[in-house]
Amino acid sequence: MTKRPRRIVATAISLSLSFSALTAAFAKEPEKTQVTLGVGGKALLYYLPLTIAEKRGFFKEQGLDVTIDDFSGGSQALQALIGGSVDVVTGGYEHTLNMQAKGQDIRAVVELGQNATVLAVRKGRASEIRSLADLKGKKIGVTAPGSSTYFFAVYLLSKAGLKPSDVSFIGVGGGAGAVAALQKGEIDAISNVDPVISRLEAEGQVSLLADSRTEKGTDDIFGGPVPAAVLYARKDFIDANPETVQRLVNAFVGALHWINAAGPEKVTEAVPKAMWLGDKDLYIRSVAASLPTYSRTGVISESGMEASLRVMQFDPAIAGAKIDLAKTVDNRFIRNSP
Numbered sequence: 001m002t003k004r005p006r007r008i009v010a011t012a013i014s015l016s017l018s019f020s021a022l023t024a025a026f027a028k029e030p031e032k033t034q035v036t037l038g039v040g041g042k043a044l045l046y047y048l049p050l051t052i053a054e055k056r057g058f059f060k061e062q063g064l065d066v067t068i069d070d071f072s073g074g075s076q077a078l079q080a081l082i083g084g085s086v087d088v089v090t091g092g093y094e095h096t097l098n099m100q101a102k103g104q105d106i107r108a109v110v111e112l113g114q115n116a117t118v119l120a121v122r123k124g125r126a127s128e129i130r131s132l133a134d135l136k137g138k139k140i141g142v143t144a145p146g147s148s149t150y151f152f153a154v155y156l157l158s159k160a161g162l163k164p165s166d167v168s169f170i171g172v173g174g175g176a177g178a179v180a181a182l183q184k185g186e187i188d189a190i191s192n193v194d195p196v197i198s199r200l201e202a203e204g205q206v207s208l209l210a211d212s213r214t215e216k217g218t219d220d221i222f223g224g225p226v227p228a229a230v231l232y233a234r235k236d237f238i239d240a241n242p243e244t245v246q247r248l249v250n251a252f253v254g255a256l257h258w259i260n261a262a263g264p265e266k267v268t269e270a271v272p273k274a275m276w277l278g279d280k281d282l283y284i285r286s287v288a289a290s291l292p293t294y295s296r297t298g299v300i301s302e303s304g305m306e307a308s309l310r311v312m313q314f315d316p317a318i319a320g321a322k323i324d325l326a327k328t329v330d331n332r333f334i335r336n337s338p
Contacts, residue, residue, distance in 0.1 A: 031241040034065045035248065038086035040074035041143050041174035043275045045194040045290045046229050049112045050090045051271050053255040061254070062247035072173055073144015081106070087237060088248060092148035093227040093300065096328040097312050101321035107238060107330045108230035110249045110337075111300045112256070115228040116213045116293040117152040118197045120206035121189045122182055129189065132160035132209060141172035141187035148228060149174075151312070153191035156210050156221070158314035176277060182206070194286040199277050213289055222311060227304040228293075238330060249333040253298050260296060264288040298334045305329060 039047055050068070053059055059066040071077045074091040081089045082104060089095075090112065099106040119140075121129045129135060135157065142150040154164050172181040178196045181187050182205060190196075190206065194213070200206040211217040218225055231252060238245050259267060264287040268280060276283040305325045312318045 028243045030063060030244040030247050032087070032244045033063060034067070035088065035244060036067045036069060036086045038069045038071060038077035038080045038089045038091075040071045040077040040091060040147055042068065042070040044143070044174040044196075045286060046113065046116065046148070046174075047090055048267070048271070048287075048290070049229070049252055049255040049259060049294065051275070052259055052267070053251045055270055055272075056255065056258060058251040058254040058258075059248075062251045064244070064247055064251065066248075071144075073142075073147040073150075073171055075144050075146025075150075078106075078146075081232075081234065087241075088231060088233040088245075090229060090231050092151065093230045093232075093305075093328075094148065094151050094308055094312055096230075096232055097309060097318055097323055098315065100323055100328060101315075101317045105235040105327065106232050107235055107328060108227075108232040108300055109238065109245055109330050109333045110231045110252050110298040111227050111295045111304075112229040112231070112252065112298075113227075113290075113294045114304075115148075115152070115218065115222065115226045116290060117149055117191060117193050117228075118208060118213065119153055119156055119189065119191045119210040120197060120200065120208045122185070122187065123205055123207055124185065125188045126207040129209075132156050133162065135160075135189060136162055136166045138188040139168045139170055139186070141170050141178060141181050141190040141192070143174045143178070143192060144171040145169050147171075149191040149193065152212070155311050155314050175275075179277065194290055195275070195277050195283050198282055198286040198289065199279065202279075202282055213293065215292070222307055224307055225304060226307045226311060227300050230300065235330075242333075246333050246336060249298070250337050253334070253337045256295055256298060259294055260291070264291070298337065299331060300329045 069086055077089045077091050078095050080086045093108050096106045096108050140153055170187055172178040178192055179199055182190050210221055212221050264284045267287045268284045
């Protein structure tokens, strides 16, 4: 290389570094650099973007120190948000509808994925539980009462003319505890997500009643895609900390892009081994099956909001409330995300 090209390269590098420094100098600082995030069952593939954002360093890249509080179910994470012990939550979008009906202003700021829940029957009870109506009087395991898996089961029961009180709901979590509860016969059916369902399927322990992991299943059950996991927060927190929220959204968008580009094997290697439930190959297959459910854009669509509201009409509190869907979502952060 001659001296002239070297000088050109050196000048280009210098200008690039100067521009980066200038950009950093004028970038807004986050109002909070230490953020507490609640989740109900971090090991669930439902919340894979959270694990990737943490393990691949996307939060740190955004200048945030995120502490994750893992609760036994989404309802507990929601209550922690209302009580002020966490700042934000990765949980079901339907919680924003439920809380608006109760006078609480909770808003989703980025979609992580579509619904991918399964309702299955323990093989030992499959001969007597052949339809949703046959679940009357039975015990159904959910990650936690009031969680997304609970709402999924209740919605299906309502389609069969049953009320929540017609069955017994038991919180079993979303990992090895859920598998053990079914194996021990503590529950007759289970409403859960991968990798739990794939593990039970592979071992021949369940018979599926409803499966929303596929496009056909989603259409049959809901009539179209329904937003599931989102990042949500109280409106007052969003208003007081817009740059912090923007950086959280940026981190999740980065995680979504990484997941959609990485493939099942790289995703599996990126998560803690404890999340494999003792079977790496099965986890890889579970990830492969779940990849189509993760959001490509992070945007919560109007049609998705409307579909979720239709699904939640089984809840008398929501059916009798005037829900303003525009107040359940704040899409400005995803619009500003790189």
